[in-house]
Amino acid sequence: VAVVRPGTEIEWVNEDVFTFFKGEFSGVHDVVTSEAPEHFSSPLLGHAERFTTVLTKPGTYEYFCTPHPYMEGRIIVKE
Numbered sequence: 001v002a003v004v005r006p007g008t009e010i011e012w013v014n015e016d017v018f019t020f021f022k023g024e025f026s027g028v029h030d031v032v033t034s035e036a037p038e039h040f041s042s043p044l045l046g047h048a049e050r051f052t053t054v055l056t057k058p059g060t061y062e063y064f065c066t067p068h069p070y071m072e073g074r075i076i077v078k079e
Contacts, residue, residue, distance in 0.1 A: 001073075001074045001075070001076060002073075002074075002075045002076070003075075003076045003077075003078065004055065004075060004076070004077055005077070005078070005079060006055065006056050006057065006058055006077055006078075006079065007054060007055075007056055008054070008055055008077070009052055009053070009054050010052065010053055010054070010055060010075060011050055011051070011052045012029075012031050012042065012045070012050065012051050012052075013048070013049075013050050014027070014028075014029050014045040014046060014047055014048065014049050014050075015047075015048075016029070016047055017047065027046070027047060028044045028045065028046055028067060029044070029045055029065045029067065029068065029071070030042045030043065030044050030045060030051075030065055030066055030067070031051060031063050031064075031065065031073075032063060032064060032065075032066055033061055033062065033063045034062045034063060034064055034072075035060070035061075035062040036059065036060070036061040036062065036063070037057035037058065037059035037060075037061070037077075038055070038056065038057045040053045040063075044067070055075065055077045056077075057077065058077050058078050058079065059076075059077060060074060060075075060076050060077075061074065061075040061076075061077065062074055063075070
């Protein structure tokens with residue numbers, strides 16, 4: 001869980017060491033909100049690619065990776 005102030009820029013970086021493994025997109029990830037005051041979604045990110053967004057509305061942002069739904073996180077935005 002990360003707690004940040006409104007207006008904070010958040011960046012995700014895919015640090016997997018590979019994009020493809022045995023013909024699968026195992027190392028490709030994204031971030032998509034499941035519950036949030038304002039929604040965001042990234043494109044699929046390969047090795048070393050980045051996605052950045054600015055969270056302006058207070059509240060709890062639940063997100064996950066669509067290729068790997070067990071990968072999930074939470075950001076709390078508050079003053």
